Amino acid sequence: MRSHRKYLWFDTPSRRDYINITPDVERELRDSGIREGLCLVNAMHITASVYINDDEPGLLADYDRWLEELAPHEPLSRYRHNNTGEDNGDAHLKRQIMGREVVVAVTDGKLDLGPWEQIFYGEFDGRRRKRVMVKIIGE
Numbered sequence: 001m002r003s004h005r006k007y008l009w010f011d012t013p014s015r016r017d018y019i020n021i022t023p024d025v026e027r028e029l030r031d032s033g034i035r036e037g038l039c040l041v042n043a044m045h046i047t048a049s050v051y052i053n054d055d056e057p058g059l060l061a062d063y064d065r066w067l068e069e070l071a072p073h074e075p076l077s078r079y080r081h082n083n084t085g086e087d088n089g090d091a092h093l094k095r096q097i098m099g100r101e102v103v104v105a106v107t108d109g110k111l112d113l114g115p116w117e118q119i120f121y122g123e124f125d126g127r128r129r130k131r132v133m134v135k136i137i138g139e
Contacts, residue, residue: 001037001137001138001139002032002033002034002137002138002139003135003136003137004028004031004032004033004034004134004135004136004137005133005134005135005136006028006031006133006134007044007131007132007133007134008021008024008121008131008132008133008134009129009130009131010048010121010123010126010129010130010131010132011126011127011128011129011130012123012126012127013126013127014123014126014127015073015091015123015124015125015126015127016064016067016068016094016122016123016124016126017122017123017126018060018063018064018120018121018122018123019120019121019123020055020118020119020120021041021050021119021120021121021132022055022111022113022118022119024134025039025041025104025111025119025134026110026111028134028136029106029109029110029111029136030109032136034106034109034136034137034138034139035106035108035109035138035139036106036107036108036138036139037105037106037136037137037138037139038103038104038105038106038136038137038138039103039104039105039106039111039134039135039136040101040102040103040133040134040135040136040137041101041102041103041104041119041132041133041134042100042101042132042133042135043095043100043101043121043122043130043132044130044131044132044133045130045131046092046095047088047091047092047094047095047123047124047125048095048121048122048123048124048125048130048132049094049095049098049099049100049120049121049122049124050099050100050101050102050119050120050121050122050132051098051099051102051119051120051122052102052104052113052117052118052119052120053117053118053120054116054117054118055116055118055120063098063122067094067097067098067124070093070094070097071089071090071093071094071097072090073087073090076089088124088125090124091124091125094122094124095122095124098122102119104119106136106138
């Protein structure tokens with residue numbers, strides 16, 4: 001069994017963003033040379049997410065609105081976490097809802113995604129450098 005690991009780095013200019021990282025993950029799969037196995041894509045920060053869904057602008061706007069309704073950024077006093085001097089209590093909750101990671105099967109050297117499925121990096125406390133790990137194992 002072989003393995004391949006790579007970090008993808010992001011520095012989003014806004015607090016929240018949704019970035020389609022499927023091409024980046026596909027590039028890492030090609031570079032790995034692995035034809036059959038599993039691909040883990042993992043947000044390495046507790047205020048960011050990796051998830052799979054459709055890359056449709058209306059859906060991305062819906063996610064952003066829905067998450068902000070569930071866990072609004074303001075008022076900052078709403079979150080006990082912010083009593084530590086942070087202002088990102090909402091981002092922790094948004095990450096919990098959207099998830100930490102995805103695992104995708106690798107079949108015949110390709111990500112075995114369903115129709116319309118794409119891999120996204122969700123940022124909920126941006127404006128600083130963060131990373132995503134891509135770990136591919138197999139033969």
